[in-house]
Each structure stands twice: as C-alpha cells, then as structure tokens.
Amino acid sequence: MKICGVIAEYNPFHNGHLYHLKEARKQTGADVIIVVMSGNFLQRGEPAISDKWSRAKVALQNGADIVIELPVDFSVQPADYFAEGAVSILNSLNCDVLCFGSEDGDSQAFEKAADLYVKHESELDKLFKTTHQKNQTYAHNFNEVLSTYFSNFPLDLSLPNNILGFAYAKEIRKHKYPMAIKTVSRLNSQYHDRDLDSQQSIASATAIRAALIKQDSTVQELKRFAPAGTIDSLESRPVVSWNDFFPYLNYQITLLPTEELRNMYMMETGLEYRFKEKISTAFNMEELLEKVKTKQLTWVSLQRICFHILMNNSRESMSVRMGKIDAVRLLGFTSAGQAYINQSKSKFTVQLISNVNKKTATMLAQDIRAGNLYRLAEKSRIDDQDFYTKPINFIDIKDLN
Amino acid sequence: MKICGVIAEYNPFHNGHLYHLKEARKQTGADVIIVVMSGNFLQRGEPAISDKWSRAKVALQNGADIVIELPVDFSVQPADYFAEGAVSILNSLNCDVLCFGSEDGDSQAFEKAADLYVKHESELDKLFKTTHQKNQTYAHNFNEVLSTYFSNFPLDLSLPNNILGFAYAKEIRKHKYPMAIKTVSRLNSQYHDRDLDSQQSIASATAIRAALIKQDSTVQELKRFAPAGTIDSLESRPVVSWNDFFPYLNYQITLLPTEELRNMYMMETGLEYRFKEKISTAFNMEELLEKVKTKQLTWVSLQRICFHILMNNSRESMSVRMGKIDAVRLLGFTSAGQAYINQSKSKFTVQLISNVNKKTATMLAQDIRAGNLYRLAEKSRIDDQDFYTKPINFIDIKDLN
Numbered sequence: 172m173k174i175c176g177v178i179a180e181y182n183p184f185h186n187g188h189l190y191h192l193k194e195a196r197k198q199t200g201a202d203v204i205i206v207v208m209s210g211n212f213l214q215r216g217e218p219a220i221s222d223k224w225s226r227a228k229v230a231l232q233n234g235a236d237i238v239i240e241l242p243v244d245f246s247v248q249p250a251d252y253f254a255e256g257a258v259s260i261l262n263s264l265n266c267d268v269l270c271f272g273s274e275d276g277d278s279q280a281f282e283k284a285a286d287l288y289v290k291h292e293s294e295l296d297k298l299f300k301t302t303h304q305k306n307q308t309y310a311h312n313f314n315e316v317l318s319t320y321f322s323n324f325p326l327d328l329s330l331p332n333n334i335l336g337f338a339y340a341k342e343i344r345k346h347k348y349p350m351a352i353k354t355v356s357r358l359n360s361q362y363h364d365r366d367l368d369s370q371q372s373i374a375s376a377t378a379i380r381a382a383l384i385k386q387d388s389t390v391q392e393l394k395r396f397a398p399a400g401t402i403d404s405l406e407s408r409p410v411v412s413w414n415d416f417f418p419y420l421n422y423q424i425t426l427l428p429t430e431e432l433r434n435m436y437m438m439e440t441g442l443e444y445r446f447k448e449k450i451s452t453a454f455n456m457e458e459l460l461e462k463v464k465t466k467q468l469t470w471v472s473l474q475r476i477c478f479h480i481l482m483n484n485s486r487e488s489m490s491v492r493m494g495k496i497d498a499v500r501l502l503g504f505t506s507a508g509q510a511y512i513n514q515s516k517s518k519f520t521v522q523l524i525s526n527v528n529k530k531t532a533t534m535l536a537q538d539i540r541a542g543n544l545y546r547l548a549e550k551s552r553i554d555d556q557d558f559y560t561k562p563i564n565f566i567d568i569k570d571l572n
Numbered sequence: 573m574k575i576c577g578v579i580a581e582y583n584p585f586h587n588g589h590l591y592h593l594k595e596a597r598k599q600t601g602a603d604v605i606i607v608v609m610s611g612n613f614l615q616r617g618e619p620a621i622s623d624k625w626s627r628a629k630v631a632l633q634n635g636a637d638i639v640i641e642l643p644v645d646f647s648v649q650p651a652d653y654f655a656e657g658a659v660s661i662l663n664s665l666n667c668d669v670l671c672f673g674s675e676d677g678d679s680q681a682f683e684k685a686a687d688l689y690v691k692h693e694s695e696l697d698k699l700f701k702t703t704h705q706k707n708q709t710y711a712h713n714f715n716e717v718l719s720t721y722f723s724n725f726p727l728d729l730s731l732p733n734n735i736l737g738f739a740y741a742k743e744i745r746k747h748k749y750p751m752a753i754k755t756v757s758r759l760n761s762q763y764h765d766r767d768l769d770s771q772q773s774i775a776s777a778t779a780i781r782a783a784l785i786k787q788d789s790t791v792q793e794l795k796r797f798a799p800a801g802t803i804d805s806l807e808s809r810p811v812v813s814w815n816d817f818f819p820y821l822n823y824q825i826t827l828l829p830t831e832e833l834r835n836m837y838m839m840e841t842g843l844e845y846r847f848k849e850k851i852s853t854a855f856n857m858e859e860l861l862e863k864v865k866t867k868q869l870t871w872v873s874l875q876r877i878c879f880h881i882l883m884n885n886s887r888e889s890m891s892v893r894m895g896k897i898d899a900v901r902l903l904g905f906t907s908a909g910q911a912y913i914n915q916s917k918s919k920f921t922v923q924l925i926s927n928v929n930k931k932t933a934t935m936l937a938q939d940i941r942a943g944n945l946y947r948l949a950e951k952s953r954i955d956d957q958d959f960y961t962k963p964i965n966f967i968d969i970k971d972l973n
Contacts (some may be wrong), residue, residue, distance in 0.1 A: 278731075419949075422637070422820040425944045428937075474632065483827055495804055543852070544828045551855065566958075 174511065175201035176261035176269045176350070177235070178254075178339065180246075182211045182219050182380065182412035183405060184229040185397040187272075187358060187373045192234030195270035196353045203511045205264055206235040207257045207506045208502070209246035210538055211545035211556065215269050216474025218411050218545060220380055221404055222553055227502035229400035231565050235507035238525070238563075239264070240500040243541040244492050247478050249309070252493070254338035258348065260499055263521035266352040269339055274330040274355035284326040285340035295320060306466045310334070332357060372396060383410045402450060409554065413456040413474070420459075420481050427480075436479040437487040439468065446480075482537075483545065498522040498534040503563030527557045575660035575912065576602035577751070578636070579655075579740065581647075582611045583620050585630040585805060586798040588673070588759060588774045595733065596671040596758045603713035604912045606665055607636040609903070610647035611939055612946035612957065614885050617875025619812050619946060621781055624806055624956055625961060628903035630801035640665070641901040641923070642729040643895050644942040648879050650710070653894070657737035659749065661900055664922035665879065667771045667897045669752040670740055672806070675731040676966075677757030685727040686741035696721060707867045713734070733758060773797060784811045809953060816949035821860075821882050825851045830880075837880040837890040860905075870914050882945065883938075899923040899935040901924030904964030926956045 175195050181188055182508075195204060208230065210223040219226065227238040245256025261269060275281070288295065295316055302319070303312040326333055336354055343350050358373050367374050367382055374396040382393065383405065409415075422469045424432065424446050433445035443507045443516065445463040452460035460473050479489075501523040504512065512523065524531045532539060542556025554560065575597050583591055596605060611624040620627065628639040635916065646657025653850055662670060673874075676682070689696065703720070704713040710725055711729075718725045727734055744751050759774050768779050775797040783794065784806065791806045824849050825833065833844035834954035846864040861874050880890075902924040904912065913924065925932045933940060936958065943957025955961065 192594050418948075419823040422823060422945070423949055426941065426950060451947070451951070451956070540827065544823070546852075547819075547823055547826060550852070555852070 172203070173199060173201045173268070173510070174264070174266045175199045175204050175353075175503040176258075176264070176266035177206045177337075178208075178241075178257040178261070178269070179206050179230070180213050180219070180376075181226045181230055182209075182213055182376050183221065183397060183401045184226060184233060185284065185374060185379055187375070187402065189233050189398055190358055190361075190373070191270075191272050191355055192230075195353070196234065197270045198509060199270055199353050203236045203269070203507055204234060205237045205239065205261060205267075205508075206230055206259050206347050207239050207241050207268060210240045210500075211245055212243055212247050212478055214248065215249055216251075216476075216478050217413055218416060218548065219412070219502050220383060220410055220412070220547060220557060221408050222411075223502060224339060224554070224556070225404040225408060229398065229404055229565050231503050231505055232400040233398050236505045237264075237512065238502040238504070240538060242432060242483075242496060242499060242535075243428060244484075244489065245496070247475055249297050249472075249475075250338040251341075254335065256496060258339050258350075259341040259346075260521055262348040262494070264349055264519055265406045265515060268353050269343065270355060271336050271339060271358045273310070273332045273354045274337040274338070274357060275326060275333050276354055278352045278354045280325040280467050281336050281340040281352050281354060282336055282453040284305075287321065287324070288337075288341055288407045289344045291320065308467060308469050311500060312471075322571060325450050344534060345498065356384050366474065367393075367396065379531065409549045411545070411548045411553075413477075416481060416544070417459070419457045419544070419547060420449060420456075420477055423480055423483070431485075432480065432484045434487070435476065436471070436486050438479075438486075440477075442468075442476070449532045456474050459543070468508075481523045482540065497520055498524050498531070500527075500535060500538060501562045503565070505565035509564070527560075532558075573604070573669045574600060574602045574669070575667045575913070576605050576664070576754075577659075577665070577667035578605060578607045579609075579642075579658040579662070579672060579736075580607050580631070581614050581671070581777075582619070582631055583610075583614060583618075583777050584622065584628045584798060584802045585627060585634060586775060586777060586780055586800070586802065588776070589647060590634050590799055591759055591774070592671075592673050592763075593631075593757055593961065597635065599756065600669045600671055600754050602669070604637045604908055606638040606640065606662060606667060606909075607631055608640050608642050608661050611641045611644055611901075612942050613644055613647065613648050613879055615647060615651075616872045617877075617879050619949065620762075620807050620812060621811055621813070621893075623812075623946060623957060624903060624943075625955070625957070625964065626805040626809060629807055629964050630799065630839055632904050632906055632964060633801040634667045634799055638665075638683055638913065639903040639905070639938060641903050642937075643897060643900060644883075644939050645885075645890065646897070648876055650873075650876075651736050651739040652742075653741045655736065659740050659743040659895060660747070661753075661897060661922055663747070663751060664897070665920055666916060667751055670744065671754040671756060672733070672737050672756045674737040674755045675732045675758060676727060676734050679753045679755045681726040681854045682737050682741040682753050682755060683745070685725065686745040688722065688725070689738075689742055690745045692721065693851055709868060709870050709873075711870075713849070715810060748925060752951070763841050768794075768797065804820055806840040810950040812946070812949045814878075817882060818857045818860070819858075820948060821946070822851060822854075822877055824881055824884070832886075833881065835878065835886045835888070835889050836878050837885045838873070838920060839880075840877075843869075843877070893938065897922055899925050899932070901928075901936060901939060901958075902926050902963045904966070906966035908963070928961075933959075 177195060211219050213219055217334050223240055231339060241257050267420055312327055325482055326337055328334055339350055365380050372395055390402055394402055427524045429443050429447055449462035453462055499521055537556045546553045612620050624641055631639050642658050646653055647811055679834055699721055700717045715729055727738055729735055740754055768775050772795055792801055795803055830844050830848055850863035854863055900922055940958045947954045
C-alpha cells in the first residue's frame with residue numbers, strides 16, 4: 172500500500188491544487204493521500220480566508236483521503252519550523268512519499284540540495300553569522316551564504332515554493348525519515364501573481380484572495396479558477412482577513428505593557444516600542460504594518476509577530492510547546508482514508524484526535540484557542556471550531572453541501 | 573482660607589451637580605472647592621459617557637476650582653475603597669470640610685453613624701461573618717447586621733447616596749482626618765430615576781445617560797437638565813458606553829485561559845467558568861451579563877469584574893498597588909485654584925502631576941492605560957488622554973469652547 176503525503180494551506184483550494192493532487196496520485200501511484208493542512212491561521216501570518224473545516228471539506232471532495240490539521244504553533248512559522256511540524260506528522264503517519272509543488276520540478280535537485288546543506292550545516296551556520304547584514308532579510312542573507320559557499324547550488328532558493336520544498340527535503344534528510352520526494356511543477360501561474368487572468372483556469376491563491384478581499388470580483392467570477400466546493404464554501408461564509416482581527420490586535424497592543432510585548436514570540440529587539448508608539452495613530456492592519464516596518468523585517472514576519480500578539484504567545488510559552496507533536500486534529504477522511512487509519516493506527520506515532528473533550532482539549536489547547544479567536548471575525552456566522560465539531564466523513568459530504 | 577472637598581463622577585454634569593456646588597460654597601463658606609473626580613471609568617464599573625477632560629472642564633465652568641482625577645484603581649470599586657481613595661486625596665490636599673449630597677441631609681447623622689460603626693467594627697465584622705447569607709448581596713447582608721446590632725441606627729443605608737456618604741464619614745473618622753462633614757439634600761430626583769421628567773430641571777445622571785445611550789433624546793432635549801458646557805461637550809464627542817468595549821472584553825475572555833480569568837481582581841469562585849462558557853453565545857454586554865449573573869452578584873459588581881478583565885487587573889497586581897496614593901493627575905484649575913496650589917503645595921502630602929513624561933508616566937501607569945483603552949471606543953474621535961494633554965486652565969476655557 173502506497174501512502175503519499177501533501178502539505179498545504181488551500182487558502183482557498185483552486186485548480187492548481189486540484190492539478191497537484193491528481194498528479195500526486197498519478198506520479199506516486201498512491202492508494203491514500205494524506206494532507207497536512209494549516210488550520211485557521213497560516214504560514215504567512217494571516218488568518219485563513221475561510222475556516223479549517225470548510226477548506227478540509229473541499230480538499231476531500233477533490234482528491235485528498237485524509238486531512239490533518241497542522242498545529243497552529245507550527246503553521247504560523249517561517250519555512251523551517253513549518254516544515255519540521257508538517258513533515259514529522261506525515262512521518263508519524265507512515266507516509267512513503269512526500270509530493271509538493273515547486274518552481275523547479277526536479278525531485279533529485281531537492282534531494283541533492285538537502286544532502287549538501289545537512290552535510291555542511293555547521294560551516295554554513297558559521298558563515299551566516301559572520302557575513303549576515305543586519306539591514307537585510309533572513310532569506311536574502313541565507314541565499315548569499317549558499318551562493319558564496321557552493322559554486323553551483325542545485326536549487327534556486329529565491330522562489331517561494333522552492334524554499335518550502337527545500338525545507339521539507341532538509342527535514343527528511345536531517346531525521347533520515349524513510350520518505351521519498353516527488354515534486355510537481357506548478358502550472359501557469361506564479362505564486363505571487365496578483366491579478367486574475369481571464370484566459371487561464373489556473374490563478375495563484377494570492378490573486379484569488381486579493382480579488383475576494385477587495386471585493387472587486389464576485390465569488391461567481393472565480394468559478395473558472397476553483398472547483399465548485401470552493402465557490403460554495405466562499406458563498407456561504409464570510410471572507411476573513413486580518414482587518415477582522417485588527418480591533419483585537421489594537422486592544423492587545425494598547426493594553427500590554429512594553430515589557431510584556433517584548434516577550435512575545437519572534438518580537439525583534441526594540442520593535443515593541445514601535446508597536447506601542449504607532450498603534451495610537453493606526454486605524455487598520457496595513458497602516459499599522461506600514462508604520463512599524465523596518466528594512467530587515469518582511470511584511471510576512473510582521474504579520475506573524477502580530478499573530479503571536481493576538482494569541483498572547485510569549486517566547487517562554489512557545490519554547491515549552493515547540494517539541495515533539497504528540498497529538499493532532501483529524502479534520503476529515505474518505506472511505507479509503509478511514510480504512511487506512513483503522514488498519515494502521517496502531518503503528519502511528521502521533522495520536523489522531525477525532526473528538527475534543529476535557530482530556531483531548533488540553534492537548535489541543537492552542538488550536539482550540541486559535542479557533543475561538545478565529546470565530547471573533549464574525550461570531551454569528553462562523554461555527555464552533557472544535558468542541559462540537561467532528562471529523563468530516565466523505566460519505567456524508569453530499570448531504571453537507 | 574477655607575477649602576471644601578467634593579467627590580464626584582459628573583457623568584454627565586447636570587443641574588443637580590450645579591446646585592450641589594453652589595450649596596457647598598454657600599454652606600461651607602469655601603474659598604476654594606476641590607473636586608476629586610473619577611476619570612474615564614467609574615464607580616459602577618462603567619466607562620464614563622465622555623472623557624475625563626471634557627467632564628473636568630464643565631466642572632470648572634460651573635463652580636469647581638480644582639479638579640483632580642481619582643486614580644482608576646480606586647474609582648472602579650465598591651463604596652469603601654472608592655471613599656478610601658477619594659477622602660485620602662482630599663486630606664492630602666488639606667481640605668477643611670467634605671461636602672456631599674445625600675438622601676438624608678443631616679450631617680450629624682453621618683458623623684454619629686460613622687462613630688458608632690468604627691467603635692464597634694470588630695463586633696460588626698464578626699456578626700457579618702456568622703450571619704451573612706450566600707445568596708444575598710453584600711449590601712443586603714451589611715444592612716441586616718446593622719439593624720440586628722443597633723436598635724436605631726441613625727442612617728438609612730438602603731439609599732445609594734447615603735451609602736457613599738457613610739463610607740466617606742467612616743474614612744474620616746477611622747483615620748481621624750481633620751475634616752468636617754457637610755451634607756446637602758438632593759433635590760427632586762432620586763438617584764436611580766430612569767425617566768426624564770419634562771416638568772423639572774433636575775434629572776438623575778442615570779436618566780440622562782439612559783436617554784443619551786438609547787438615543788431616544790437628542791442632546792438638545794437635555795438642555796433643561798444640564799448647563800451649556802455639558803450640552804456642548806456631548807455634542808462634540810461620541811457618547812461612550814460599555815457596548816463600545818464589548819468586542820475587546822469578548823476577545824479577552826476568549827483569549828485568557830480559565831486559570832488566568834480566575835485570578836482577575838474581584839472574580840468570584842467559579843464565575844470564571846461561567847464567563848468562559850457563556851461568552852461564545854453572547855453578542856453584547858447586556859446578553860453577557862444576563863447569562864453569567866447569579867443571585868448574589870449585583871449587575872454593578874459584574875460590570876466591575878468585566879472592567880478588571882478589560883484592564884487585565886489580576887488580584888496580585890491590584891494588591892501591590894492598593895496602598896497609599898503618592899501621585900494624582902491634576903485635570904484643571906481656576907485662578908483661585910491655581911493660587912491655592914501655588915501657595916500650599918509644599919504642604920500637600922500627595923504629588924499633583926501636571927505633565928505626563930517618562931518619569932511621571934510610571935506613577936500614573938494604570939490611569940494612562942485606562943485612558944488609552946477608553947480611546948478604543950472611538951479612537952478617531954477621542955483625543956489623547958495623557959501624554960499630550962495638559963491641565964485645563966480656566967482662563968483658557970472660553971477659547972476652548
């Protein structure tokens with residue numbers, strides 16, 4: 172039996188994702204595809220456009236057999252931690268192969284790059300420390316190190332999907348996980364294309380989100396770019412964005428003393444003063460980030476810091492939690508997925524949680540908190556995320572529509 | 573030189589307050605009237621209808637010579653703590669006489685009641701502990717003790733202004749402050765009258781607020797009940813109520829783990845679970861309080877607890893701060909007030925702070941936090957409360973109008 176793992180956010184699920192899942196099944200010959208998906212808050216430090224349940228459902232409708240929630244402590248993270256969490260879960264569920272989209276498309280290039288990196292890690296770290304420029308981003312400095320050290324590094328790490336894929340490959344290589352790599356080339360659209368091209372059926376999630384949030388497109392106009400399940404889901408729920416949480420972030424930055432803000436996870440030295448100073452004249456998320464931004468911080472890192480403020484994630488509390496993942500939320504399954512779980516769960520090294528009760532709630536405390544906060548975007552229209560929600564069973568999906 | 577102290581909230585300042593200030597000056601023959609006024613959050617656990625500066629200005633226009641902010645740690649409190657803070661400030665500023673409004677109107681009755689109470693305090697405490705009923709409010713139990721112990725207690729402590737006045741008299745007696753008592757009978761309106769009577773020129777602040785918040789009266793219709801300054805102030809600023817802060821309270825209750833909610837100042841045992849459970853289905857302040865309310869908790873105590881949640885006031889942090897008041901914010905003065913301050917400040921035992929800077933900000937940290945949170949009701953329309961605001965000088969008032 173062949174088990175293929177996929178790491179995703181599906182924000183929202185579109186035709187590019189559909190193509191990827193089809194290719195994953197075809198190219199790996201998988202019997203079961205397990206998707207580890209970010210929950211309600213995502214890698215780029217943003218809330219998901221719709222909640223984890225509605226996105227899991229669309230994934231199951233379009234080729235996934237099992238959808239697992241990537242714990243929020245790992246989802247809102249730079250590529251390395253994101254990869255560490257997601258790949259370790261797939262390994263705990265005994266995946267044989269990891270399939271991801273990339274700009275590069277050459278699986279061997281990722282394996283070779285990961286091998287080179289892991290073998291030379293301590294020298295690269297040393298070089299990074301001595302050469303990194305303070306007014307440059309981490310990604311820029313990291314690329315400089317690679318191109319200085321290796322005359323011909325096998326991957327272009329300026330491309331966002333290559334960066335993520337490289338992080339996955341490194342995790343596999345570092346822990347010697349028994350997991351192969353299969354990469355699928357992305358079609359047509361570039362990751363960050365901001366405009367919808369009406370001549371194509373593939374658009375980037377970035378372009379789709381931008382169109383939805385700015386409301387210059389109706390959901391119906393997106394039909395060309397995404398399967399019916401996505402359109403249904405977007406029509407029946409509010410489209411959530413950072414601005415829905417700005418009042419709470421505003422309150423939290425106003426309330427917390429500087430010394431507490433300073434202790435937030437990922438807060439850069441001195442940035443806490445900028446937040447405290449600028450908040451009184453910022454009236455939305457974009458204004459706040461424009462005001463506090465410095466040259467060495469990317470927009471995405473700032474969004475992540477804001478998320479940690481919103482969640483009250485201190486450095487200490489995160490370091491306690493960032494160890495091995497013991498339990499994850501099962502979001503849904505098809506009959507093939509269910510059969511695989513029943514047959515193999517005794518060999519899994521992570522607990523799959525179907526029902527949240529007093530006992531399991533402790534294990535999922537952060538994800539439950541994130542789900543409750545997510546509902547504050549529009550409490551009356553976003554359903555309970557954990558205590559009263561059970562995994563989606565694909566057999567029931569038609570009734571749910 | 574005769575200095576008269578007054579303790580007030582002016583929420584908003586109305587004709588009853590005007591009458592009180594006139595009578596205070598007349599009956600005590602005061603050269604200077606010092607008002608200690610609650611800032612942005614008030615004794616009943618509510619935000620003020622308009623900010624502390626606009627209310628201080630109206631007080632100066634209508635008879636006060638000096639307006640001092642009662643620190644928020646003492647303003648949002650049951651009568652005893654409220655009185656402790658306010659009376660101690662007036663004593664530190666060398667007031668000769670305290671003048672307050674009451675239902676009773678007999679100054680000697682207050683002095684006699686305070687004397688009786690202080691002399692028998694330990695026996696009364698003992699009796700309270702053995703007889704108090706858990707499903708009754710504190711006020712009810714306290715009155716039961718007084719009527720059991722004294723056959724003919726000189727004050728009716730079921731009336732709200734008598735309760736406050738008694739608390740002031742007790743403080744004076746307990747600390748042997750060299751301060752006389754003068755009480756002025758309230759005119760016409762009862763403290764809690766909820767309706768405006770168009771045949772009268774005196775209405776309760778409760779009725780005025782209710783009319784403003786429900787927006788069934790325009791500010792102009794209130795002209796009969798309040799001086800011009802109040803009308804101007806209400807017309808130029810948003811009318812603030814608890815519902816403006818409900819989103820932040822909602823967020824905070826959702827965010828904080830039960831064990832942190834439990835540590836909030838004044839949180840009753842077990843109430844933290846009710847807050848956590850009920851918040852997910854409450855969509856405004858009234859709904860939330862209706863859902864968490866129990867028989868032994870008054871609406872007012874619940875509002876105070878909500879305020880402490882909003883301010884993140886833990887039991888520990890409050891107990892550290894609830895000692896002697898070292899510094900208070902000076903909100904404004906007339907020329908007579910200024911002359912008194914200049915002449916007597918070397919004898920004051922509390923520091924009057926005119927300007928908030930790095931050093932004084934530490935002393936006023938809680939009031940500054942409360943002011944910043946207060947602005948969140950409508951940040952674009954409520955001015956900075958502390959860092960950029962100087963005391964009102966009566967000479968400038970005409971220009972400010």
